[in-house]
Amino acid sequence: MRVPTGISELDGMLHGGLMRGDVTLVVGSAGTGKTTLGLQYLVNGATKFRENGLYITFEHMPAQIYRDAANFGWDIRKLEAEGKLRVVCTSPEVLVKFVESRNPIDPIIAEINAKRIVIDSISHLEASIPRSKLRGELYRLINHLKMKELTSIFTAESHEVFGNRLMVTGVGLSFLVDCIILLRIVEVQSSLKKALTVFKIRGTDHDKQLREFEITSEGIKIGIPFKELEGVLTGTPRRTTEERFAEAFLKAARKGR
């Protein structure tokens, strides 16, 4: 069963939405729109799909979230007052307690009957869990969320703005999650553009194209695939061989006239 994000083009790429109960990792460097995507998923859940949600943040203060969300026309305070969404601002060491039988997060999930959760960002857990235990604890957290039938999004910081390496935690988090969405900044003809791709979904097909996206006044809007370019994920794409050949052919044809 699919859980639509409410971002129609992304749902199209996902062939209907996220798989219910799955954990999706949204990876990107600073300013790529990870928080916006996470909030949009929760706001759409609460307003369009009758699915309440919980947003857990470590660094962003709720006041900042309310203000930034208002820029997209999302009234988070109103949704909180209606019991449809909750913003929890905490420390990674508190989130680690989430898997214990008595913890401060479970009562909130029960209170609003949350079906969706966003943890922004999972990278902060690295500071609270010894590296030798990180993979095991992430595995425990993922299974805890699955047992609660929450459809989850983890955001994760990619330290490289450009480049062709994908390193999130270094402990294999990408193997533990069910779906990975990559957000990248790419340079195209001296302009910075944003690119999105669904990198992996476990057990189902998906659109594998790299698409340009923008953060508009209504949130994330995904556009057409980057055509005639290759190496987009490296951040510095070049024209495809066919494009270079076509251009050389046209140049030669013009000279020959």
Place this chain on the structure above:
Amino acid sequence: MKETSLHELTEKLIGTEIKAELLRLFHTNPGILDTVEGVARRVGRMRKDIETEILTLVELGVLRKERFGDLDIVSLNTSKDREILKKVAELIKGGVKG
């Protein structure tokens, strides 16, 4: 609380700079659910400097402090907070006493 004057109540609530900062933090960010150390980081203070003030606000009922395993988690007690704000408003309406 019934016998408390406006002066006494405001003194308890915002008698020090740190208490005022904490109240402002929790009022503008009601979703904070954090350790004392985490709260200290959020107001740009050291843990030792806010511990007593947190305790005063917990005693007043504005904040809630609950133990989970080895962590004390602090959060805004929204219902009690509303009650106290109402009381302050009533006292201001009724004229400053004390």
